[in-house]
Amino acid sequence: MSDVDKNKGEKKVKKTSIPRTPIPEQSPKERAKNFEEVALGYTRDQALIEASRCLQCKKPKCVAGCPVGIDIPAFIQALADDDPAAAIAKLKETTSFPAVCGRVCPQEDQCEKLCILGRKHEPVAIGRLERYAADREAQNGEGARPEKAPKKGKHVGVVGSGPAGVTAAGELAKMGYGVTIYEALHKPGGVLVYGIPEFRLPKTIVQRECEYVESLGVEIKLDYVIGRTMTIDQMLENGHDAVFLANGAGLPSFLNIPGENFNGVYSANEFLTRANLMKAYRFPDYDTPIKVGKRVAVIGGGNVAMDAARTALRLGAEVHLIYRRSMEELPARKEEVHHAQEEGIEFHLLTNPVRIKGDQDGWVEEIEVIKMELGEPDAGGRRRPIPIEGSETMIPIDTVIVAVGTRANPLLTKSTKGLELNKWGNIVADEHTLQTSKEGVFAGGDIVTGAATVILAMGAGKIAARSIGRYLQGQPLLTPEEEEELKAAAEKAGVAAR
Numbered sequence: 001m002s003d004v005d006k007n008k009g010e011k012k013v014k015k016t017s018i019p020r021t022p023i024p025e026q027s028p029k030e031r032a033k034n035f036e037e038v039a040l041g042y043t044r045d046q047a048l049i050e051a052s053r054c055l056q057c058k059k060p061k062c063v064a065g066c067p068v069g070i071d072i073p074a075f076i077q078a079l080a081d082d083d084p085a086a087a088i089a090k091l092k093e094t095t096s097f098p099a100v101c102g103r104v105c106p107q108e109d110q111c112e113k114l115c116i117l118g119r120k121h122e123p124v125a126i127g128r129l130e131r132y133a134a135d136r137e138a139q140n141g142e143g144a145r146p147e148k149a150p151k152k153g154k155h156v157g158v159v160g161s162g163p164a165g166v167t168a169a170g171e172l173a174k175m176g177y178g179v180t181i182y183e184a185l186h187k188p189g190g191v192l193v194y195g196i197p198e199f200r201l202p203k204t205i206v207q208r209e210c211e212y213v214e215s216l217g218v219e220i221k222l223d224y225v226i227g228r229t230m231t232i233d234q235m236l237e238n239g240h241d242a243v244f245l246a247n248g249a250g251l252p253s254f255l256n257i258p259g260e261n262f263n264g265v266y267s268a269n270e271f272l273t274r275a276n277l278m279k280a281y282r283f284p285d286y287d288t289p290i291k292v293g294k295r296v297a298v299i300g301g302g303n304v305a306m307d308a309a310r311t312a313l314r315l316g317a318e319v320h321l322i323y324r325r326s327m328e329e330l331p332a333r334k335e336e337v338h339h340a341q342e343e344g345i346e347f348h349l350l351t352n353p354v355r356i357k358g359d360q361d362g363w364v365e366e367i368e369v370i371k372m373e374l375g376e377p378d379a380g381g382r383r384r385p386i387p388i389e390g391s392e393t394m395i396p397i398d399t400v401i402v403a404v405g406t407r408a409n410p411l412l413t414k415s416t417k418g419l420e421l422n423k424w425g426n427i428v429a430d431e432h433t434l435q436t437s438k439e440g441v442f443a444g445g446d447i448v449t450g451a452a453t454v455i456l457a458m459g460a461g462k463i464a465a466r467s468i469g470r471y472l473q474g475q476p477l478l479t480p481e482e483e484e485e486l487k488a489a490a491e492k493a494g495v496a497a498r
Contacts, residue, residue, distance in 0.1 A: 020050070020124075021050040023039050032314060037200070041135055047132040065110040065114040067110070067455050069094055085140075096209060103205075105453070107127035111126045160181070160445075166218075167462060168444070184223070191446075195304065233416070242440045243441045244465075249408045253402075255353060257354060262363060267402050268298075268402060271401050297400050302405075303332045305323075309340055310343060352369060352385065367395050369392070408427070408447055433463070
């Protein structure tokens with residue numbers, strides 16, 4: 001009998017007195033040597049205790065913080081009732097990726113940030129409970145399937161099988177539309193398979209979530225490069241009544257400093273794609289090699305930089321993470337930064353690369369950096385880093401991994417007439433409907449916003465599915481009630497700004 005079962009008949013414990021339940025993890029010393037998942041997940045007893053902390057608020061703020069609108073109190077109540085099957089069924093009413101989001105979604109900045117319990121105590125561990133419900137389904141073979149509407153006789157083409165594309169496809173399939181996803185790579189999942197390491201998100205989980213969407217009736221075509229294999233116009237001419245562009249922003253940005261063309265310089269995209277999608281960390285069992293020297297410099301401070309640094313560490317390197325601002329401005333999730341520090345990655349903060357020095361054979365051997373200080377805030381509100389004259393130093397390294405952001409790949413957009421782009425090459429889409437300037441074409445996720453989080457891309461997929469469904473039925477993309485709500489929100493924002 002569990003501790004929870006033993007206490008059922010005892011005096012009710014005040015929820016605010018129950019501390020947040022920590023999640024079991026591999027020890028830093030052990031996990032730094034392997035690619036197995038760092039967080040091990042809740043046990044049944046741990047999940048029951050954590051779910052019991054939820055206040056079941058009459059007006060829950062947490063739901064408003066979720067980009068896909070999960071009924072958070074309802075699924076947590078099901079877990080508190082020890083009914084994980086009901087919890088996963090509730091989750092799948094609104095999300096196709098519960099096991100993924102439970103692992104990589106930044107709940108601390110979204111649903112958990114608005115948790116009412118978190119005002120005076122630690123918030124409920126919503127993400128960890130979502131993961132628990134999804135993992136229990138996988139372990140028990142319980143296959144929650146939402147109801148599907150009758151077939152409507154119309155078909156939608158979706159470009160990209162990342163979070164935005166798969167979410168939109170799943171929602172449209174549930175509405176009764178035929179859906180085909182076109183994926184350029186040889187496996188579905190987009191950034192989930194090529195960008196996020198195994199120790200944060202096992203690829204078997206991504207595969208399972210994609211198979212779930214296929215079970216709803218979605219067809220996924222792999223090795224299909226839209227813009228080359230087929231154009232958007234051809235999609236619209238050959239049986240697709242609407243198209244959703246969710247092809248991401250996968251073109252890497254570089255530093256534009258001397259020496260960036262030496263051997264041993266990777267973009268984070270290439271490095272992580274080799275390691276994750278192509279399993280280079282298991283070479284020679286897999287065909288793709290990856291060269292990592294004894295000392296690696298990773299440039300950047302976001303989640304991608306953390307992923308690259310922690311991957312290089314597991315491949316046997318001493319890793320130096322170079323970031324031009326302070327720890328307070330570091331954009332990566334606090335959990336990932338904490339894990340990186342525990343594992344032994346050396347942080348060089350308020351430091352910026354100046355040039356990369358190579359040997360006579362063209363291989364990287366040092367990186368020159370300069371110390372920075374923070375000045376006045378820039379347009380984004382963060383204090384601008386300013387070089388300190390005369391503070392240059394050299395760091396001996398073998399490999400440089402550049403993780404300073406990505407841009408839109410122009411392959412698709414250049415082959416599509418009538419598609420408005422912004423100055424960065426991203427597709428312009430209406431903020432509330434995701435409709436583009438081209439008839440029947442909608443776009444969302446990183447190809448519109450630039451690189452963002454998995455859950456924001458999923459939120460875009462939900463909006464796109466709603467808009468496409470209305471478009472195909474000849475309805476306004478926004479209801480009068482929605483237009484009034486948006487007008488009221490804009491007026492409220494204007495008053496606040498004044």
